[in-house]
Amino acid sequence: MCKGIDTLSLHEKAGDYLESNVSYSASGTNILDFGNDHDVFKYSPSTTQKYTIVSNLISVLSDETGTYGLAFKIYNANGIELTPDLGSTDTRKEITLTAGSIYYFDVYSTGTLSVKYRLIVS
Numbered sequence: 001m002c003k004g005i006d007t008l009s010l011h012e013k014a015g016d017y018l019e020s021n022v023s024y025s026a027s028g029t030n031i032l033d034f035g036n037d038h039d040v041f042k043y044s045p046s047t048t049q050k051y052t053i054v055s056n057l058i059s060v061l062s063d064e065t066g067t068y069g070l071a072f073k074i075y076n077a078n079g080i081e082l083t084p085d086l087g088s089t090d091t092r093k094e095i096t097l098t099a100g101s102i103y104y105f106d107v108y109s110t111g112t113l114s115v116k117y118r119l120i121v122s
Contacts, residue, residue: 029058029116030118031116032107033114037108037114038108039108040105040107045099051096052092053074054091054093054119054121054122055071056117057070058117066111068111069111070117074103075104076101077103
């Protein structure tokens with residue numbers, strides 16, 4: 001589980017840790033501001049079904065030399081990891097989620113550069 005002092009930049013919408021999460025919203029894009037940055041989203045489905053969660057890398061936001069990448073994990077309400085590292089530039093995971101339960105989507109940078117991405121739950 002991601003823990004520690006929250007070091008959010010002014011550009012972030014999402015918290016860096018499960019304790020400082022924001023509710024998932026299907027609109028817009030998000031930014032991982034620096035290497036090893038995390039964005040954690042809280043999600044509670046209204047129906048029990050198989051969901052597809054996709055994180056898409058949209059662009060690299062730096063002209064600097066470095067690496068970039070995107071990965072995510074899914075946790076339950078107790079902070080127990082339900083998925084292994086899911087990483088690449090476009091990541092897709094199908095998982096059955098239970099109505100009314102709380103889940104956390106931890107999207108994080110695997111490189112050193114800032115990236116713009118979109119998280120889609122369908």
